[in-house]
Amino acid sequence: MGKAVCIIGSGNWGSAIAKIVGHNVRDRRELFDPLVRMYVYEEMVDGEKLTEVINTRHENVKYLPGVQLPDNVVAVPNLLEASKDGDIYIFVLPHQFVADICATMKGNIKKDSIAVSLIKGVSITEGGIKLISDVITEELGIHCSAMMGANLAGEVAKEQFCESTIGSTNEENGQMLKRLFETPYFHCMIVNDTPTVEICGALKNVVGIGAGIVDGMNYGDNTKAAVIRLGLMEMIKFAELFSPGSKVSTFFESCGIADLVATCHGGRNRMLGESVVKSSKTVKELEKELLHGQSFQGPLVAREIYHILETKHMLEQFPMFMAIHKICEREMDPSQFVSCLRNHPEHM
């Protein structure tokens, strides 16, 4: 029997990955069950249930309109039903929902199933951070890998060539996930450094807001390149401090510099940064206006790491992260952003 795949989440990225996974399981029946269940948070779209639209028109009209999903991807509105008897769980939903989802799944899944997190974020503990993959492992008692990379969903859905990084501490699971996700246009590389992969995925969205701020201020490519570089340096330092054993080489993978560059040019958090300069609305208001129900992950992560860094008296080592949080909270004017970079600790 092939392994049954369950996708938990159905936003922009969840739908794009459903397209890949749906095709791959059908092409690789020796490995995978050809039916993919996708847990969809039910909502009404123009008078119809979103799950019914997906299951009849095979399109997520709300979050990835215009993209045909394979018809072996079945939308299921009930989490327990969707996740029952799964062998591989793909977590792809905003990180604030992970705890509740896991609480529902706990005790209702196979003990030898595995998971992979595509979630951009980290959890906060008193002492520091906890990875989403670790949260999933602790809650569900199953091994969890992570996959991150320069993978803007709309472009992946259009089958434009890109790379992605699978972080897995279990080689067999890493190889299985590569077979699940890889296509000629979606190239997966495996590293055994899951923490750095996830930290990159969380923090790049914070830097992306910074890139948007300098775009909004009409700075050019030099300033933006400095923001990207200094942001990368803060990401590396954060990983060193809060995830000892993190490898600098992982930052050279797609989840590192490549995703950072893509996020700083095409991501939604970049758009948020630009909007924060050009309007005086709050982030919440901008989210409603710009994302129609999706959420900006960058400000949430920025707030969380601000509080960790404040508690540990380390804020001055991370002037960019600090400034971005304060600008998102409207406690600092965006025009101050570049000044915060002039005496960066990297320059000492």
Next chain:
Amino acid sequence: MGKAVCIIGSGNWGSAIAKIVGHNVRDRRELFDPLVRMYVYEEMVDGEKLTEVINTRHENVKYLPGVQLPDNVVAVPNLLEASKDGDIYIFVLPHQFVADICATMKGNIKKDSIAVSLIKGVSITEGGIKLISDVITEELGIHCSAMMGANLAGEVAKEQFCESTIGSTNEENGQMLKRLFETPYFHCMIVNDTPTVEICGALKNVVGIGAGIVDGMNYGDNTKAAVIRLGLMEMIKFAELFSPGSKVSTFFESCGIADLVATCHGGRNRMLGESVVKSSKTVKELEKELLHGQSFQGPLVAREIYHILETKHMLEQFPMFMAIHKICEREMDPSQFVSCLRNHPEHM
């Protein structure tokens, strides 16, 4: 007596750096002679000599129009006169002219003068590469540093915040150059790894063409991020092979990832790559049409490294560099470019 500074070259970047240097030497008279001589290759612009225009209107109307140069920067059309009695030589001209310039200066300069190369390129020898800074040192018998970074000239001239990297094997010279170049908007960091700084400056223009090719093919930010990442990997491998002792950490400086990102988004070699897709003209024709007398450095470097790699039977390790050279030579169709990346050695 303050040190006399001579700028050799007066193109787009030479003129932007002349603005910085002119202001800095005036503000730091305890260190520098407040008069800066700039060697300008004489040409006629709308019936006037370029040197006369610069010396009366204080603007390089041909290569950096609209930017006021400080009036203590004096354009000199005669190289020997410009370089006589200099203490610090800033080389900022296309790399194909370095040998002739040095041959003229040889024997006519102070023995304890120093140089810094802002030239993007490397020289080719039978066994491999020779750095421009080494060419200058060998020809003139003086120490030579290098400065490279995410420094698109037009944006520097507008005083937008950016960073730059000074590579110097002599700490005192590095510090002196930092005082010559640094301003609140132009931040200089010193590394003692001159070879990697120069190799980055040369090779980033090749990758920039690749970024332009995917832009021209209407790929999005994911594919471009993959081009940037794989290009960086080829740059690192090239440095390892041809400049043993090269430090990976230098690629995290402005001369590394930051300059690469800026070049792949705003540089003239990116523009060339896009034009190569959208027209069927040769690189020479595009150069005339787009640059009005300046030159594209990327295709020259691409050709040179292609020949080294071919001689050493290493082409298959550098599929991106190889493809970019062939596309520039019109020996490969740009539509083949992305296919060349699908089985990249980095993916093995």
